Amino acid sequence: xxxxSRWSRIKTYWNQPKHVGYLFILPSLIALLIFxxxxxxxxxxxxxxDVNIFFNGTKFVGLQNFVHFFxxxxxxxxxxxxxxxxxxxxxxxxxVGVLCAAALAxxxxxxxxxxxxxxxxxxxxxxxxxxxxxxxxxxxxxLFPHLLKEIGMTSPDFFGDAHWAMPTIAFLTVWKSFGxxxxxxxxxxxxxxxxxxxxxxxxxxxxxxxxFHVTIPQCVPALGFxxxxxxxxxMQVFDQIFVTTGGGPNFKTESTVQYIYNRGFAAPYELGYAxxxxxxxxxxxxxxxxGSNLYMTHKENQMR
Numbered sequence: 001x002x003x004x005s006r007w008s009r010i011k012t013y014w015n016q017p018k019h020v021g022y023l024f025i026l027p028s029l030i031a032l033l034i035f036x037x038x039x040x041x042x043x044x045x046x047x048x049x050d051v052n053i054f055f056n057g058t059k060f061v062g063l064q065n066f067v068h069f070f071x072x073x074x075x076x077x078x079x080x081x082x083x084x085x086x087x088x089x090x091x092x093x094x095x096v097g098v099l100c101a102a103a104l105a106x107x108x109x110x111x112x113x114x115x116x117x118x119x120x121x122x123x124x125x126x127x128x129x130x131x132x133x134x135x136x137x138x139x140x141x142x143l144f145p146h147l148l149k150e151i152g153m154t155s156p157d158f159f160g161d162a163h164w165a166m167p168t169i170a171f172l173t174v175w176k177s178f179g180x181x182x183x184x185x186x187x188x189x190x191x192x193x194x195x196x197x198x199x200x201x202x203x204x205x206x207x208x209x210x211x212f213h214v215t216i217p218q219c220v221p222a223l224g225f226x227x228x229x230x231x232x233x234x235m236q237v238f239d240q241i242f243v244t245t246g247g248g249p250n251f252k253t254e255s256t257v258q259y260i261y262n263r264g265f266a267a268p269y270e271l272g273y274a275x276x277x278x279x280x281x282x283x284x285x286x287x288x289x290x291g292s293n294l295y296m297t298h299k300e301n302q303m304r
Contacts, residue, residue, distance in 0.1 A: 040282065046275040053269040065276035074251060075277055078259040079284070081166065085255065086234035088170035093230055096174060097181025098223070102215055104182075105189045115186070119179035126176060130243035133172050134159065159245050162252040169240055169253060176240075177233075181226045188222035189215060224296030231292055235285045256281045 014020055047065055051058040069075050100118060104111040121129065137158040139145050145155035158168040192215065200210045216223070238257040241247060247254030247262075254262075256277065264274025 043275045043278050043282075046272050047279045049272045050270075051272040053265065053271045058272075061272070065273050066280075068273065069276055069280060074254070075256075075259060077251065078254050078256045078277075079281070081252070081254055082235055082237065082256045082281075085166055085170055085237055085253075086231065088167060089173050089234050089237075090227070090230045092170070093174045093178045093181055094223070094226055096178045097226065098185050098216075098219075100178070100182045101185035101189050102211060105186060115182070118182055121176045122179040124176070126239040127243050129176050130172065130240040133168075134244050137168065160249055162249050165245050165249065165253045169237075169244060172240055172244070173234075173237070177230075181230065184222055184226055185219060188219040192218045220296065220300045224293070224300065227296060228289060228292055232285055232289055235281070235288065 014023060048060060048062055049058055050061045050065075100114075104114050136142050137144055139155060139157045139160070142155075145158075148155040156164045158164050196214050196218070197210055200214050205213065236257050237255045238261070241253055241255050241258055242261075245253045247258050260274045260277050260281070263277065264271045
């Protein structure tokens, strides 16, 4: 009788609308726990140990790995290279996505065709796109360098020149990913009430003024989401660098994630130190994410 009463109370509890929602998100929470939270905790713990990928000869070293990180020139440079890539890629991707969303907001046949076309690179493999760009921009067999030579211009070594490599990788990434930003911003633009544009037009506002004083302020929440996701994604850049430059020339394009991979999963297999670098990167990304989120929330509150 007691078991029946207990089951009845449990059933009543989960039948309430404010509680049953947790059941729907439970599978996602379990996946997040297994594949995100637990690995982060384990990685943080391993950063205090001298351990290799084979887990033999494990030794507790405390903060020694963190002290070594700040004297490791290659590790610090990888952070700067990652920040440089983020500064190049994130603003351009946001700008291109916002402009395309504003230009293609009307549901005409041509605009729908353009949206689909611009979104196609998003569903393609970043590794495959990196390989294609590597061939197109190859100074010996690439199509683009050949066309430049045909018109009498000297083609730079896009992936072999330290000055061109990172901007080229940033351009590749923007071309591949701006479709996501475009779709998110497009949804926000289309949700804006037409009466706002009508009022602005009656007040004599030009299209440019409507864009800056109506479209952008109304899209601040979506814009904040795009900035946050692009920022955190750029700080974890790996695939396109790995398949195009491999971190070269002379480690000038080596990102932090690639450095973590090279130290932890390639010789000398220093998994403990790689976990330390990953922890530092995690802290930097967390600071940037929280800071950008607070700033965008502040701007959103100002617009209200």
